[in-house]
Amino acid sequence: MNFRIVLYVLGGLLRLLGLFMIIPLGVAYYYGESLTPFLISILVTTITGFLLLSYKTEEEWMRKEGFAIVALGWLAAAIFGAIPFIMDGISPLNAFFESMSGFTATGSTILTDIESHPKSILFWRGMIMWLGGMGIIVLFIAILPKLGVAGRQLFRAEMPGPTEEKLKPRVRETAKILWIIYFVISFLQVIALMLAGVSLYDSLNLMFSTVSCGGFSNYALSVGAFNSPHIEYITALFTFIAGVNFALYYRAMFVDKNTLLKDEEFRFYTALILAASGLLTFLLWRDFGTNLSDSFRLAIFHVISVMTTTGLVTTDFNLWSDSAKMILIIVGFIGGCAGSTGGGIKVVRVLILLKHSRMELFKALHPRAIKGVKLNSKNVPEEIVNSIVSFVVIYLLIFVSSALVLSVLGMDIITSFTASIATLGNVGPGMNVVGPMGSFDSIPLLGKLVLIANMWIGRLEVYTVILLFTPEFWKK
Amino acid sequence: MNFRIVLYVLGGLLRLLGLFMIIPLGVAYYYGESLTPFLISILVTTITGFLLLSYKTEEEWMRKEGFAIVALGWLAAAIFGAIPFIMDGISPLNAFFESMSGFTATGSTILTDIESHPKSILFWRGMIMWLGGMGIIVLFIAILPKLGVAGRQLFRAEMPGPTEEKLKPRVRETAKILWIIYFVISFLQVIALMLAGVSLYDSLNLMFSTVSCGGFSNYALSVGAFNSPHIEYITALFTFIAGVNFALYYRAMFVDKNTLLKDEEFRFYTALILAASGLLTFLLWRDFGTNLSDSFRLAIFHVISVMTTTGLVTTDFNLWSDSAKMILIIVGFIGGCAGSTGGGIKVVRVLILLKHSRMELFKALHPRAIKGVKLNSKNVPEEIVNSIVSFVVIYLLIFVSSALVLSVLGMDIITSFTASIATLGNVGPGMNVVGPMGSFDSIPLLGKLVLIANMWIGRLEVYTVILLFTPEFWKK
Numbered sequence: 001m002n003f004r005i006v007l008y009v010l011g012g013l014l015r016l017l018g019l020f021m022i023i024p025l026g027v028a029y030y031y032g033e034s035l036t037p038f039l040i041s042i043l044v045t046t047i048t049g050f051l052l053l054s055y056k057t058e059e060e061w062m063r064k065e066g067f068a069i070v071a072l073g074w075l076a077a078a079i080f081g082a083i084p085f086i087m088d089g090i091s092p093l094n095a096f097f098e099s100m101s102g103f104t105a106t107g108s109t110i111l112t113d114i115e116s117h118p119k120s121i122l123f124w125r126g127m128i129m130w131l132g133g134m135g136i137i138v139l140f141i142a143i144l145p146k147l148g149v150a151g152r153q154l155f156r157a158e159m160p161g162p163t164e165e166k167l168k169p170r171v172r173e174t175a176k177i178l179w180i181i182y183f184v185i186s187f188l189q190v191i192a193l194m195l196a197g198v199s200l201y202d203s204l205n206l207m208f209s210t211v212s213c214g215g216f217s218n219y220a221l222s223v224g225a226f227n228s229p230h231i232e233y234i235t236a237l238f239t240f241i242a243g244v245n246f247a248l249y250y251r252a253m254f255v256d257k258n259t260l261l262k263d264e265e266f267r268f269y270t271a272l273i274l275a276a277s278g279l280l281t282f283l284l285w286r287d288f289g290t291n292l293s294d295s296f297r298l299a300i301f302h303v304i305s306v307m308t309t310t311g312l313v314t315t316d317f318n319l320w321s322d323s324a325k326m327i328l329i330i331v332g333f334i335g336g337c338a339g340s341t342g343g344g345i346k347v348v349r350v351l352i353l354l355k356h357s358r359m360e361l362f363k364a365l366h367p368r369a370i371k372g373v374k375l376n377s378k379n380v381p382e383e384i385v386n387s388i389v390s391f392v393v394i395y396l397l398i399f400v401s402s403a404l405v406l407s408v409l410g411m412d413i414i415t416s417f418t419a420s421i422a423t424l425g426n427v428g429p430g431m432n433v434v435g436p437m438g439s440f441d442s443i444p445l446l447g448k449l450v451l452i453a454n455m456w457i458g459r460l461e462v463y464t465v466i467l468l469f470t471p472e473f474w475k476k
Numbered sequence: 477m478n479f480r481i482v483l484y485v486l487g488g489l490l491r492l493l494g495l496f497m498i499i500p501l502g503v504a505y506y507y508g509e510s511l512t513p514f515l516i517s518i519l520v521t522t523i524t525g526f527l528l529l530s531y532k533t534e535e536e537w538m539r540k541e542g543f544a545i546v547a548l549g550w551l552a553a554a555i556f557g558a559i560p561f562i563m564d565g566i567s568p569l570n571a572f573f574e575s576m577s578g579f580t581a582t583g584s585t586i587l588t589d590i591e592s593h594p595k596s597i598l599f600w601r602g603m604i605m606w607l608g609g610m611g612i613i614v615l616f617i618a619i620l621p622k623l624g625v626a627g628r629q630l631f632r633a634e635m636p637g638p639t640e641e642k643l644k645p646r647v648r649e650t651a652k653i654l655w656i657i658y659f660v661i662s663f664l665q666v667i668a669l670m671l672a673g674v675s676l677y678d679s680l681n682l683m684f685s686t687v688s689c690g691g692f693s694n695y696a697l698s699v700g701a702f703n704s705p706h707i708e709y710i711t712a713l714f715t716f717i718a719g720v721n722f723a724l725y726y727r728a729m730f731v732d733k734n735t736l737l738k739d740e741e742f743r744f745y746t747a748l749i750l751a752a753s754g755l756l757t758f759l760l761w762r763d764f765g766t767n768l769s770d771s772f773r774l775a776i777f778h779v780i781s782v783m784t785t786t787g788l789v790t791t792d793f794n795l796w797s798d799s800a801k802m803i804l805i806i807v808g809f810i811g812g813c814a815g816s817t818g819g820g821i822k823v824v825r826v827l828i829l830l831k832h833s834r835m836e837l838f839k840a841l842h843p844r845a846i847k848g849v850k851l852n853s854k855n856v857p858e859e860i861v862n863s864i865v866s867f868v869v870i871y872l873l874i875f876v877s878s879a880l881v882l883s884v885l886g887m888d889i890i891t892s893f894t895a896s897i898a899t900l901g902n903v904g905p906g907m908n909v910v911g912p913m914g915s916f917d918s919i920p921l922l923g924k925l926v927l928i929a930n931m932w933i934g935r936l937e938v939y940t941v942i943l944l945f946t947p948e949f950w951k952k
């Protein structure tokens with residue numbers, strides 16, 4: 001392990017983070033709010049960045065350094081990104097929680113009176129989700145495939161061009177394309193929201209939350225605060241878009257117009273959303289007497305929001321009937337598409353596991369048959385199935401363990417399980433105590449630390465973080 | 477598919493079932509209860525058996541016939557075994573539920589006033605668990621390995637002698653050995669219970685429930701009715717014994733005395749029980765102020781009972797704190813050892829999945845390393861890992877789907893999830909409405925049918941039943 005390289009790259013990252021902090025500083029200036037929080041944050045972050053940049057080296061980073069950079073990079077961003085919150089009077093642990101929740105685009109919040117905070121602080125809170133979302137896309141499509149992590153070829157296969165060159169130039173080129181797509185989608189949503197009458201400030205914040213699948217809102221009532229079906233449908237549409245593999249958009253534009261319709265993961269993603277929304281519409285109509293069109297509006301918004309692990313809401317789904325809640329729990333487990341900003345297990349993993357099981361059933365009848373799993377007409381190598389399996393096993397193990405810790409700390413079963421999956425799957429809100437109108441503030445200290453770890457681990461596809469905690473990783 | 481063979485074997489099975497019904501007839505005679513229920517049951521079952529035996533054939537049964545015989549055999553037993561309950565005045569659906577719960581050694585009950593039923597009926601209710609347990613062992617160690625189902629070699633490896641001969645003589649020989657072990661354990665428990673002052677009738681019934689990991693009790697308070705630590709510890713010990721791979725007992729006696737200690741599954745099973753009992757002891761002590769020795773007694777009994785999926789209780793664990801309940805939920809998912817009478821996912825499957833994940837983590841750091849999963853110092857073939865994966869995927873899919881159905885029918889989330897796993901994992905009691913002192917009677921009709929299917933599917937290792945519902949199975 002070459003520590004110099006890791007520190008050097010982290011230095012560059014912090015310098016960049018310091019630069020980004022100038023934006024909320026401008027917002028604070030515009031609204032006549034205190035500039036101190038951001039001035040101090042910029043100073044601390046930038047100085048630390050430059051100190052680390054002194055470890056300059058010409059060496060290339062390899063596999064191990066790659067894992068360390070990704071995991072520690074997100075951790076460092078969450079730590080330094082928390083400074084503005086601390087300056088705003090939030091306790092360091094809560095500030096760290098909120099910052100990690102932002103950078104991992106989780107959207108679980110410890111704030112209890114959101115509207116009481118300065119606009120610039122809330123802007124920063126939204127912006128870090130957006131930055132996190134940017135990082136996630138690059139991580140998924142450009143970095144993880146190179147590190148050989150869980151389900152790697154799934155994303156690699158979608159990107160054009162050769163993939164066996166040196167890491168650096170390839171990452172930059174891929175990242176650039178993806179960011180342009182991310183920018184364009186962000187821009188379109190802001191325009192759409194402003195045309196619907198939303199202020200620029202609110203449009204930007206809602207866009208941050210949507211395209212990153214983040215889910216923080218500047219309003220306690222979340223998207224419900226706008227009280228507008230029009231805005232809800234715009235948000236739902238862009239949430240749906242954010243939950244799709246971004247590499248597909250590239251292919252659709254430059255390679256094959258029908259990419260989306262041909263892609264099995266996209267089709268399964270859409271089918272699941274429609275099926276779950278249909279059932280949920282029925283349940284809301286049956287259990288609450290809501291008329292069908294309002295039931296559908298509620299259903300499609302929340303199914304998309306929870307399945308993409310965005311976590312924006314238009315109502316307190318914690319008050320729904322248990323069957324309606326169960327649908328949200330199930331889709332939240334599945335998550336968005338690979339290569340999207342969404343979290344969760346990911347649609348493609350679920351799809352491959354289902355195909356794998358169907359094939360095994362077939363083999364039980366025809367034991368001598370040689371048959372593999374296919375995705376988009378291509379064979380899925382055994383090693384991908386293997387890495388998906390271990391991903392899901394470790395994921396479920398962490399899910400159950402952290403739920404157990406929370407319950408030992410005194411939380412009820414539903415709060416424990418949903419807080420665990422809400423953070424590990426980067427969904428945001430859970431149920432009961434941590435429901436959409438609740439807060440993670442009341443969770444005891446140890447519980448908060450576990451949930452912070454969950455967000456970090458879940459966001460970085462489990463392996464990236466877990467590896468850091470194996471003795472094997474630190475061996476020469 | 478050769479229907480003749482299937483019908484012929486089912487005929488033999490029903491004739492045998494009719495013979496077994498003579499035992500509760502004797503019990504009814506002894507206690508001066510009505511003989512009619514069993515006379516009619518014997519008549520109907522035996523006549524049907526002889527009718528089917530007319531399909532006599534000299535042909536051997538093959539893979540497909542094997543699946544059909546196992547799945548339909550259990551179904552037929554549950555249907556004909558329900559006749560005495562119907563004669564006792566229980567509704568046909570409830571009688572079928574109770575009978576399936578017995579033959580699958582699930583122990584979920586629809587009875588609400590257990591003590592009001594005749595002794596002979598309750599004896600039959602216990603006896604079918606015991607018969608079911610007998611069937612399970614043979615299914616696991618002798619039949620499934622031959623059919624090539626999920627995790628087959630796991631059990632085959634443990635049995636002595638060659639395994640490639642014709643199916644019939646091999647099954648008989650293996651079955652005989654296993655039944656002797658089953659008889660001996662049953663006998664020892666009855667002796668132990670009688671020495672502790674339990675009546676012969678009660679001893680037999682408690683033994684039926686224990687060695688089969690069944691869990692029905694003749695008392696609403698279950699083992700708590702005896703109000704004796706001595707009897708509780710005897711029951712816990714024999715439950716523990718019933719949760720171990722029976723093939724290991726054979727090996728320990730005739731091949732290698734240290735088999736148990738050397739076996740990784742057994743060690744993991746024991747370690748999990750000790751760890752979960754330790755944590756549960758702490759929680760019961762902390763949350764209820766129960767003294768440590770009573771907490772331990774409660775903890776070890778219920779951890780063993782739920783983990784082996786027996787489901788006997790000495791108290792209403794539904795009243796425990798949520799953290800204590802969560803421990804039971806987690807161990808109930810894991811289940812007993814393969815080749816035991818316990819249900820659930822099975823310890824060895826969980827163990828192999830964990831080993832597999834650890835290996836994948838290692839491979840993420842050393843992508844060129846060639847390394848497989850080992851169990852008991854032997855390599856676990858890829859195909860076993862694959863079959864375990866698809867088993868678990870289908871298992872979880874059924875678990876979630878049936879919970880969803882229950883919740884749509886109006887059950888709360890905890891009842892839905894726990895009723896689903898209690899039946900699919902053949903545990904018996906769930907929580908809330910279906911808790912240890914509750915009953916499955918209040919579940920709506922469709923829900924009961926789903927849960928009956930769960931018991932059937934879960935007991936026969938998923939594949940055996942699921943295959944029957946694939947079009948592939950019925951193709952020429």
Ligand SMILES: [K+]
Pocket residue numbers: 105106107213214215309310311426427428
């Ligand atoms: K989120």
Ligand SMILES: [K+]
Pocket residue numbers: 581582583689690691785786787902903904
């Ligand atoms: K049971």
